[in-house]
Amino acid sequence: MRSVTALVTAILALAFAGVAHADDPKAWTVSIGAEGAAVPAYDGATRYVFRPFPLVDVRQAGTPARFHSPRESFGFGILDTGSFRMGPVGRLRYERKESSDANLRGLGDVDWALELGAFAEYWVLPWLRAYGELRQGIGGHTGLVSDILVDAVYRATPALTFSAGPRLAVQSEKAVSPYFDVTAAQSATSGLPVYSTSGGVTSWGVGGQVRYEWSPQWATYTYVEYQRLVGAVANSPLVSLRGTPDQFAGGIGVTYSFNMPALW
Numbered sequence: 701m702r703s704v705t706a707l708v709t710a711i712l713a714l715a716f717a718g719v720a721h722a723d724d725p726k727a728w729t730v731s732i733g734a735e736g737a738a739v740p741a742y743d744g745a746t747r748y749v750f751r752p753f754p755l756v757d758v759r760q761a762g763t764p765a766r767f768h769s770p771r772e773s774f775g776f777g778i779l780d781t782g783s784f785r786m787g788p789v790g791r792l793r794y795e796r797k798e799s800s801d802a803n804l805r806g807l808g809d810v811d812w813a814l815e816l817g818a819f820a821e822y823w824v825l826p827w828l829r830a831y832g833e834l835r836q837g838i839g840g841h842t843g844l845v846s847d848i849l850v851d852a853v854y855r856a857t858p859a860l861t862f863s864a865g866p867r868l869a870v871q872s873e874k875a876v877s878p879y880f881d882v883t884a885a886q887s888a889t890s891g892l893p894v895y896s897t898s899g900g901v902t903s904w905g906v907g908g909q910v911r912y913e914w915s916p917q918w919a920t921y922t923y924v925e926y927q928r929l930v931g932a933v934a935n936s937p938l939v940s941l942r943g944t945p946d947q948f949a950g951g952i953g954v955t956y957s958f959n960m961p962a963l964w
Contacts, residue, residue, distance in 0.1 A: 726962045727761035731919075735770075737951030742796050742804065743879050744929060744936065744943035751794070753951075761959050769849050770923045770951065771867060771907060773833060775819045789819040789833050793840060796879065803942040806890030810878045813840030827853050843875025843899070849907075864908035867927060873899040880936035892937040903927040903947070917957050924950040 733755040741747045758776055759766060775789030793813040798804040817835035824830055831849045836842075851865040880897040887894045905927030913919045928934075929945035939945055 727959050728758050728962050729761045729763070729765075729957055729959055731755070731757040731765070731955045731957040733953055733955030735951050735953035737770075737949060739949045739951075740947050741801055744933075744939035744945070744947070745801065745803070746944050747801060748948075753953075755953055755955055757955075765913075765919075765957070767829060767851070767853055767861075767863065769831065769851055769863070769907065770909060770925060770949075771847060771849055772831065773815070773819070773835065775833075777821075783823045784821065786818065786820040789817055789835065791815045791835060793837075795840065803938070806888075807882070807886050807892075807938070811840040814838045815845055817845075829853060837875055841875050841878045843872035843877075845872075845875050846870045859913045861911045861913075862909070863911075865906065867903075867905045867907055867925070868901065869903045869927070871899055871902045871933075873897065875899065876902060876933055880933050880938060882937055892941065895935075895937050897936055898932040900931050902931060902933045903929050905947075918954070919957075920952070920954045922950075922952045924948070 735753045735755055736750060737753060738748050738750055741749045756774065757766065757768065773789045773791035775787055777785040777787040779786050791814075793815060795812045796804065796810040798807050798809055815835035815837050817833060819831065819833045821829065821831045829851050831851070833845075833847045835845045837845065846869070848868040848870070849865065850867075851863045853861065853863045855861050876897045876899060880895070882890065882892045882895040884894055886892070905925065907923065907925035909921055909923040911919060911921040925948070927947045929939060929947060933939065934945040
């Protein structure tokens, strides 16, 4: 749910806000909002930074709000059978500038990366969801990235929902090398040993979320995520000598929902 596309969709949605009704079969319910999160300054960092993220979701009016994990990218379903849903997905990955952290000096900058692909979601049980994404990088990296999530979802009350589950990330060599390789030239300027990263399973972890719906329009949530960098990524000198494989993230968000005419 996080990308520049989300902002564009939100602007279009606001232009039509309040025109449609919930009983209109051609209407959408649009949820927009913002999230503030504390995340590692870069992959493998020990320092954390605060970053804002836009939030947006679109569903058919009259249908219940869908469950979302904070690890998901922005996407929308084009095939939805109720228990199974799939469609396009996208994510914008922050640039990494060597001037932002002393541990990055001499390693050069990594540009912004746009990751585009597809997601699939399957509800194994009414309370158990499996979700996966496969994305192709453009810009800062040109590799493949896959995130696999499983969440147990418990609705304690009509307004209060708890969820938690394991996470797994798999990335190709082209996806990780810009962030974890150390070339001979970079070794000379950074003091780190030369290193070449390979792809594969790059992290495993767990995450949990608490969501509260104050009204049909307003909802808030808070979450915490942990991932452990593993394999060739964890062995990179940027992680093993100057960072840590233990990566945490946490945030809080608020959303507002309204109806609008469907754009297609």
